[in-house]
Amino acid sequence: MLTRLSYRINATLERFLPEQRLFLKSDTETRFIRLRPVTQLVAMTGGAMFVAWTIVATAVLMMDSIGAGSSREQSARQQALYEERLNALSMDRDLRAEEAVRAQERFNLALEQVADMQSRLLASEDRRRELETGIEVIQSTLRRTIIERDEARANADQAELALAESTGSARTEEGRVQDSLQTLSLLTEALGETAQERDLMEGAAEKSAEKAEEIMAEKRAMERRNDEIFARLEEAVTVSMEPLDNMFRDAGLSPDDLLNSVRKGYSGTGGPLSPISFSTSGAAASPEATRANAILQGLDRMNMYKIAAFKTPFAMPVNTPVRYTSGFGGRNDPFGRGYRRHEGQDLAGAYGSPILATADGVVIHAGWENGYGRLVKIRHDFGIETRYGHMSQIRVNVGDRVSRGDRIGDMGNSGRSTGTHLHYEIRIGGEAINPMTFIKAARDVF
Template sequence: MLTRVAYRINATLERYIPEQRLFLKSDAETRFIRLRPTTQLIAMTGGAMFVAWTIVATAVLMMDSIGAGSSREQSQRQQAMYEERLNALSADRDLRAEEAARAQERFNLALAQVAQMQSRLLASEDRRRELETGIDVIQSTLRRTILERDEARAQADEASLALAASTGSARTDEGREKDVADTLAILTDALGSAAQERDLMEAAAEKSAERVESVIAEKRAIERQNDEIFAKLEEAVTVSVEPLDNMFRDAGLSPDDLLSAVRKGYSGTGGPLSPISMSTSGARVTPEAARANAILQGLDRMNMYRIAAFKTPFAMPVSTPVRFTSGFGGRNDPFGRGWRRHEGQDLAGAYGSPILATADGVVTFAGWESGYGRLVKIRHEFGIETRYAHMSQIRVDVGDRVSRGDRIGDMGNSGRSTGTHLHYEIRIGGEAINPMTFIKAARDVF
């Protein structure tokens, strides 16, 4: 039955695919191989399937290559844009620092000028007081002289009356009148001299008053200039400190707690700046000194923010192009174990890419751990810990102190992993938080 069916199939196919014979000739004999239509059909079908599979595989490989090239170019462009933005921000930060330094120099010069003007003003005030005192003395002397003159006239009149009553001589009256005239001449000369000296004192007092008004005008001009300088300095400090403040708040950290911890650990170089004091006699601090102290406190706050930024993981753990794959939070387990919690950020990249420490700290673990594979844990300040998992090679040991940017290992595929990537975790007080919070906050500032 099967032979008959096969015969009918061959007979039907032979109309379209004739039977072929392949002859094999040797020195002794000649043989042939019969290729039936079904055999030819099977061979052609297999060949066509092989050709089709080759075309599809080639197309898939070409699409993957094109996609990989596009992703690589896009990553390179993003890396170039990121580096350009970093350079621009760095240049702007340097410019701000240079402007602050120049403003500080202008402020010191203005303070010196104000001190000189105040010294001249005090000297003018002392001179004016001396002149006023001199005028008062002259006026008192003049009044006393007038009183003495009146008393002398009264006494002379009494003496003349007494002499006339006792002697009755007219010549005595003439002598008395002459003496009175001489006395009046002397008093008149004294009064004239006193009046001239008073006029000189009044002129000097007027000149001193004009000088005082000029000094006061100069002082007001300097105060306006100081107000402008203080305003620019306060604006520069605010513009520089506010992004750092927002960066720590966006990362879920308390800026006040961070600054308190930095202040406790850094009391020498890098600690609080000494405030300005314009008085050594316990007098109240002037408004200018108070504003200067506020600016210095802002600069000190910015300096402590810089220290805290190096102690916290505000950086990327890799410097090579990567792709952000599985993020923080819930996800479907890649090994088919259902919905699971993912306590880090996965960054897929090339095998052996350098893994970098994101902040200064101490290595507390460096070895194999179930699920993580080759794992490195680093303890940082403020109760922060970072973890770097699935490495192909670990380049640090427990107890090593590392700085931001130090290479601690190579990217790999060890442990519970489906491909080459880095599993990056950040924990505060033992609780895992989203690492992208720190990465995005750092991108907005640095």
């Protein structure tokens, strides 16, 4: 029955796949191999499945490569955008600080002018009071002189009558009367000059008051402008600080401890910015000076964050397309040794791909180590150490100082490895932690 079924199938398929014969000729005889329709169908199906599998695998590899490339380009763009933002913020900070200094200088100059005008106003007020006192004295003297003049005239008239009665002449008192008239004329002239000077001083006092009011209005406008500038600077510092704080906290690091370490190592000339200080003659600092100091402290914190970021392994150890093959934690041993702990992150890529230092540091090991193969260890600040294993070539020596992004070796397959990849570790205080914690924490910043 199976033979008949096979015959029917071959007869049906023969319409589309006629029977083929493959002849094999030797020196003594000729043989042939019969390829029935079923055999041809099986061979064609297998070939089609192999071609389909090749196309799918190629598509998957291309998608991984494109995804890794776009992710790297996006990271590079984000890093360039962040650096551009830091530079723009630094330039804006310097400009705002310079504007604040110039505004404070203008404010001090205005205060000096107000103080000078107030001193002149007080001096004019004292002089006005002295003039009023002098005028009162002159007026009382004038009244007394007028009374004495009237009395002198009355006495002169009486003396003239008496003289006329006795001698018939009244010229002996004429000199005295003329002296009194001259004295009265001088006093009247002095009184007029004093009144004019008083009017001039009152006008000067009114102009001084108007000038002082103009200066105070300019001072209030300047304070409003300064408040707007300070508000923009405070907002910019707050917005820029938040992602940095989150990045360090997401990586499991204490921002305050990092900043204290950076502050100790960078406290000399040319390090962090120093707050603005104004001479207050022992008095409390003005609100503007306090806000300016707070802004500069925020910018100082940002500068120290930038230093800490370069000394902390937030960068990727490769800049070529890679595939994350084995993560941190427990896994089945690739050599069949059971369930084991994996203390790093494996990144599979092309043989010879550049391996880069992920932070500034010092090379403490560069050579062969069991399990790791060709291994490089770098000691960073804050008790952090990074390891790069299974290299094909090491390009640094023990004691070398490296910066973030420096090439330290090439990706390979040395040591206990099943294929070309990089074994990347991060250790804090000697204890291994998940490297993806640092890589993911930096994605929103760099």
